[in-house]
Amino acid sequence: xxxxxxxxxxxxxxxxxxxxxxxxxxxxxxxxxxxxxxxxxxxxxxxxxxxxxxxxxxxxxxxxxxxxxxxxxxxxxxxxxxxxxxxxxxxxxxxxxxxxxxxxxxxxxxxxxxxxxxxxxxxxxxxxxxxxxxxxxxxxxxxxxxxxxxxxxxxxxxxxxxxxxxxxxxxxxxxxxxxxxxxxxxxxxxxxxxxxxxxxxxxxxxxxxxxxxxxxxxxxxxxxxxxxxxxxxxxxxxxxxxxxxxxxxxxx
Amino acid sequence: xxxxxxxxxxxxxxxxxxxxxxxxxxxxxxxxxxxxxxxxxxxxxxxxxxxxxxxxxxxxxxxxxxxxxxxxxxxxxxxxxxxxxxxxxxxxxxxxxxxxxxxxxxxxxxxxxxxxxxxxxxxxxxxxxxxxxxxxxxxxxxxxxxxxxxxxxxxxxxxxxxxxxxxxxxxxxxxxxxxxxxxxxxxxxxxxxxxxxxxxxxxxxxxxxxxxxxxxxxxxxxxxxxxxxxxxxxxxxxxxxxxxxxxxxxxx
DNA sequence: CATATCTTGATTGCTTTTGGTCGATATCGA
DNA sequence: TCGATATCGACCAAAAGCAATCAAGATATG
Numbered sequence: 001x002x003x004x005x006x007x008x009x010x011x012x013x014x015x016x017x018x019x020x021x022x023x024x025x026x027x028x029x030x031x032x033x034x035x036x037x038x039x040x041x042x043x044x045x046x047x048x049x050x051x052x053x054x055x056x057x058x059x060x061x062x063x064x065x066x067x068x069x070x071x072x073x074x075x076x077x078x079x080x081x082x083x084x085x086x087x088x089x090x091x092x093x094x095x096x097x098x099x100x101x102x103x104x105x106x107x108x109x110x111x112x113x114x115x116x117x118x119x120x121x122x123x124x125x126x127x128x129x130x131x132x133x134x135x136x137x138x139x140x141x142x143x144x145x146x147x148x149x150x151x152x153x154x155x156x157x158x159x160x161x162x163x164x165x166x167x168x169x170x171x172x173x174x175x176x177x178x179x180x181x182x183x184x185x186x187x188x189x190x191x192x193x194x195x196x197x198x199x200x201x202x203x204x205x206x207x208x209x210x211x212x213x214x215x216x217x218x219x220x221x222x223x224x225x226x227x228x229x230x231x232x233x234x235x236x237x238x239x240x241x242x243x244x245x246x247x248x249x250x251x252x
Numbered sequence: 253x254x255x256x257x258x259x260x261x262x263x264x265x266x267x268x269x270x271x272x273x274x275x276x277x278x279x280x281x282x283x284x285x286x287x288x289x290x291x292x293x294x295x296x297x298x299x300x301x302x303x304x305x306x307x308x309x310x311x312x313x314x315x316x317x318x319x320x321x322x323x324x325x326x327x328x329x330x331x332x333x334x335x336x337x338x339x340x341x342x343x344x345x346x347x348x349x350x351x352x353x354x355x356x357x358x359x360x361x362x363x364x365x366x367x368x369x370x371x372x373x374x375x376x377x378x379x380x381x382x383x384x385x386x387x388x389x390x391x392x393x394x395x396x397x398x399x400x401x402x403x404x405x406x407x408x409x410x411x412x413x414x415x416x417x418x419x420x421x422x423x424x425x426x427x428x429x430x431x432x433x434x435x436x437x438x439x440x441x442x443x444x445x446x447x448x449x450x451x452x453x454x455x456x457x458x459x460x461x462x463x464x465x466x467x468x469x470x471x472x473x474x475x476x477x478x479x480x481x482x483x484x485x486x487x488x489x490x491x492x493x494x495x496x497x498x499x500x501x502x503x504x
Numbered sequence: 505c506a507t508a509t510c511t512t513g514a515t516t517g518c519t520t521t522t523g524g525t526c527g528a529t530a531t532c533g534a
Numbered sequence: 535t536c537g538a539t540a541t542c543g544a545c546c547a548a549a550a551g552c553a554a555t556c557a558a559g560a561t562a563t564g
Contacts, residue, residue, distance in 0.1 A: 003511080019257055022551080032513045037552075054520075054551065055254050122381045122390070129374045129400045138374070138402050140392030140410050148381045150390055158392050158410055255521080274541085284523045289542080306530075306541065366531090 006031065007039050014050055014059045021056035077229050078205070081250045082106040085168060085203050085227050091115065093165045096197050097124055098190060099149035100170030106203060110134075118162055120155055120189065122148035137162065144186070151185040159192040167197030171204055173211035176239050178220050180213035187215040199224045206231030220245065258283065259291050266295075266302055266311045270382030273308040305364035310383060312360055329481050330457070333502045334358040337420060337455050337479050343367065345417045348449050349376055350442060351401035352422035358455065362386075370414055372407055372441065374400035389414065396438070403437040411444040419449030423456055425463035428491050430472050432465035439467040451476045458483030472497060 006029060013028065014020055025036045040057050043050040051058050082102065086109035089095055095110075097103055099121035107124045110117075112133055119125060120139035128134045139162075141155030169190060173180040179202065181187050194200055202223050209232060220243035230251040240247045258281055265272050265280065277288045292309050295302040303312045334354065338361035341347055347362075349355055351373035359376045362369075364385055371377060372391035380386045391414075393407030421442060425432040431454065433439050446452055454475050461484060472495035482503040492499045 019254060021254070033551095034513055035511085038512090041553095053254050053256055058254075058256070120392075122377055125374055125395070126378050129395060130397060132397065136395040136397075137406070138390065138392045138395055140372075140390045140402070140407075143377070143381060143388040143390055145382065145384065145388075150392070154389070154410060154413065155392075157413075158406060161406065161409075285541095286523055287521080290522085 006035075007043060010036070010039055011043060011047065011050065014057050017059075019053075019056060019058050024056070077250075077252065078102060078105050079109070081203060081205075081227055081229055082109045084248060084250050085201060086110050086113070088201065088225070088227075089113070089115070089166060089168075094118065094163070096162070096164035096167040096193055097121060098167070098169035098193060099123070099147050102170045102203050102205070103168050106168055118164055120150040120159075122150070141189075142185075144183070149186065149189075151183075151189050155189045156192045159189070159196050162196055164197045166199045166201055167193050168201050168203060169193065171202060171208060171217065172213035173208050174202075174204065174220075175210060175212055176220070176243075177212070177216065179217040179223070180211070181215055181217050182213040184215045187217045190217055194218055194222050201225040201227065203227045205229050206233075206236075209233070209236045258287075259295060262288075262291055263295060263299065263302065266309050269311075271305075271308060271310045271384060276308070303363055305385065307384075310363055312363065312379070329502070330354055330357050331361070333455060333457075333479055333481055334361045336500060336502050337453060338362050338365070340453065340477070340479075341365070341367070341418060341420075346370065346415070348414070348416035348419040348445055349373060350419070350421035350445060351376070351399050354422045354455050354457070355420050358420055370416055372402040372411075374402070393441075394437075396435070401438065401441075403435075403441050407441045408444045411441065411448050414448055416449045418451045418453055419445050420453050420455060421445065423454060423460060423469065424465035425460050426454075426456065426472075427462060427464055428472070428495075429464070429468065431469040431475070432463070433467055433469050434465045436467045439469045442469055446470055446474050453477040453479065455479045457481050458485075458488075461485070461488045 009029060010025060013025065022033060022036050026033050029036065040050065040052050044052045049059060082105035085106045089110065091114050094116040095118070097107060097117060097119040103121065104123050107127050111131065114133045116135045116137065117128055118137045118139065120141065122143060125136065125138050128136045139150050139155050139158050141150035141158070142152040143149070144151050171179045172182045181190065200223050202225070204226070206229050223245050225246045225248065226240055227248045227250065230249055232249060237247060261281060262277060265277065274285060274288050278285050281288065292302065292304050296304045301312060303310050330353070334357035337358045341362065343366050346368040347370070349359060349369055349371040355373065356375050359379050363379070363383065366385045368387045368389065369380055370389045370391065372393065374395060377388065377390050380388045391402050391407050391410050393402035393410070394404040395401070396403050423431045424434045433442065452475050454477070456478070458481050475497050477498045477500065478492055479500045479502065482501055484501060489499060
């Protein structure tokens with residue numbers, strides 16, 4: 001193999017992968033470690049697209065390759081569901097928002113829309129603070145560490161003095177007996193949220209159906225709308241609709 | 253795995269979670285405890301976004317968005333003042349924390365110390381959420397946009413049901429007439445904070461002396477301690493000490 | 505054809521990185 | 535308060551990576 005040919009191949013490899021080890025290059029180019037080192041040294045000096053690092057080389061040029069594209073796979077579904085829910089919310093409304101990763105996605109989809117948002121979720125607070133279009137009211141209380149949600153008596157009593165048009169909430173499980181969640185303090189708080197809202201929108205994924213969690217939250221009759229991904233079975237569709245809930249299924 | 257790659261991943265993990273244990277990092281990065289320690293040590297020194305704490309590492313950057321970055325000039329001084337104030341606070345205490353850039357700096361200096369923190373400042377919430385050593389109680393209410401502080405009736409009534417050992421608060425101005433701040437809603441909330449705390453620590457910079465702001469907050473007699481930078485004049489020192497306030501001056 | 509030059513692969517010490525151990529120190533629960 | 539446990543920093547030996555060097559073969563040059 002010619003020198004230039006080998007170096008071109010090498011550069012291409014680095015470009016493709018972003019990172020590559022010397023060992024890997026030795027194998028792929030069928031040459032010695034010394035040669036690879038020398039080639040890298042040369043490319044590092046001349047091309048300015050390659051940076052040598054201990055153990056290999058990295059591509060630092062103007063990203064021909066999709067560096068960041070690796071990350072977004074499973075998010076697609078949740079984001080589509082979130083978009084649908086966000087579309088249900090009218091500008092200027094008062095929206096009560098529960099914690100959870102799905103509701104956080106909904107919050108992202110709401111960015112830019114003029115709203116009054118009431119929430120006990122610190123991640124959502126972090127998202128909305130300094131958003132000029134959003135008037136933010138935070139529900140205080142003991143912040144549960146893992147989820148960043150304010151709970152407890154303080155939260156409950158504070159919720160008693162607010163009122164919202166819609167509630168967007170997520171759940172830990174759902175059966176014909178109603179909604180479930182895993183934490184009794186959380187359940188207590190969420191009950192008060194339901195009491196404070198005119199319309200209750202539950203957003204969940206289809207895997208939650210048929211699962212009960214530790215604590216019973218509310219009967220199905222408390223829910224007005226439910227948004228779920230396409231994985232929901234026909235049996236559960238029927239259960240939900242029989243309960244008088246407006247069901248929206250977001251197909252893949 | 254390459255060194256830079258590993259450190260990048262590590263930094264990302266910390267950023268995502270706010271706090272992460274060494275054990276968790278060992279598992280997720282498939283490396284040894286020693287290596288993780290060394291990487292953390294490196295990141296702690298260089299990146300200034302990461303702070304090592306016993307058992308893991310915490311993200312110290314502006315995790316809750318970059319809001320109002322007027323921490324320009326006297327930053328170093330502010331940090332020294334913050335360190336002093338943080339030293340006044342014993343592990344295990346209940347601390348009530350006001351909003352403001354100086355108190356935020358105090359909060360940073362408190363990272364890692366086991367405490368119960370009560371606050372209405374969303375930036376501080378963003379800093380402490382996910383910190384295992386800190387039990388966080390957030391004061392709810394209407395979130396004032398520019399500063400990210402919860403105010404209003406809801407905040408006041410919630411403050412009525414809490415009690416704290418110490419209050420760390422900042423002010424807009426101070427004269428012999430007492431403390432001042434620029435926002436009546438804020439003043440109302442801060443008055444309730446003073447009522448809820450056993451010891452009131454005011455932290456400020458020397459430029460605030462002699463300036464009145466829109467709203468009178470409290471007389472000097474409400475203050476127990478005051479921490480200020482070295483720029484304070486002898487006249488003001490005397491005024492403060494005459495008022496029975498324990499004065500700590502942090503020299504440059 | 506002989507010689508000079510270049511390239512390559514292997515070897516050799518040297519440095520960096522790594523993973524484990526050990527005593528010291530901090531934290532937590534009784 | 536006092537042990538039990540966890541975490542830490544310092545140290546060390548092994549492994550990995552590196553630059554420098556050398557010899558053998560290829561290629562170019564006269």
